[in-house]
Amino acid sequence: MRVRLTLALYDRPGVLLKALQQIAVNGGNIISIIHRRDRITSGYVPVSINVEFPDSASLERAKAGIEDSGIPVIEAETLEKTITTMIMIGHVDVETLLKRIHELGSKVAALSLIGGPTSPCLKVVAEAPSGKLRPLLEELEKLAEEWDALLITEG
Incomplete structure (x- = not known):
């Protein structure tokens, strides 16, 4: 299933990597990443990541892992x-x-x-x-x- 995850990343080195690790560990294949640096709010950068997951359970585990890493998941939109x-x-x-x-x-x-x-x-x-x-x-x-x-x- 193809999904667009929108995350609120704190603007400092290594934060994106934490999110990407959770996606990879849960079987996600990254298609694209878009940083919205023009929309920085209170030090957070909205980042949209288009990902292909094998199933909805993998998506849910990745979202939970990302949030457990302290990164808010703003939206998870199915692109199928x-x-x-x-x-x-x-x-x-x-x-x-x-x-x-x-x-x-x-x-x-x-x-x-x-x-x-x-x-x-x-x-x-x-x-x-x-x-x-x-x-x-x-x-x-x-x-x-x-x-x-x-x-x-x-x-």
Whole structure:
């Protein structure tokens, strides 16, 4: 699982190393580190670390180890996304569809419209944050029913 950990590091040598050791000991693979030196507050630098963990238990152990080292974990945000392809056949309000996808925290990776005015077919490739795919599909099913359109999803 991919996660962005945001830590409040005291601005002195060796503090980041303590956090990185806890990540490594718990099976984390560091993808990137961003120091926000422009946002230093009371001697603390916000640092975002993108990490790949084997599972949520490893993440929780790393967070506990970091906090036990005296480093506050400000946020732990899951970065995993599910990509799904959907086809809507029928007359669709594209603007409303895109707005609804965005409101549900997802984004459109690709969009294509085929067919003519009598038989339009909209293909949407959407990226949904982990755990938010089901609510997205349920909402799109409601829209399809409202528009008297057919929604086809993968899986």
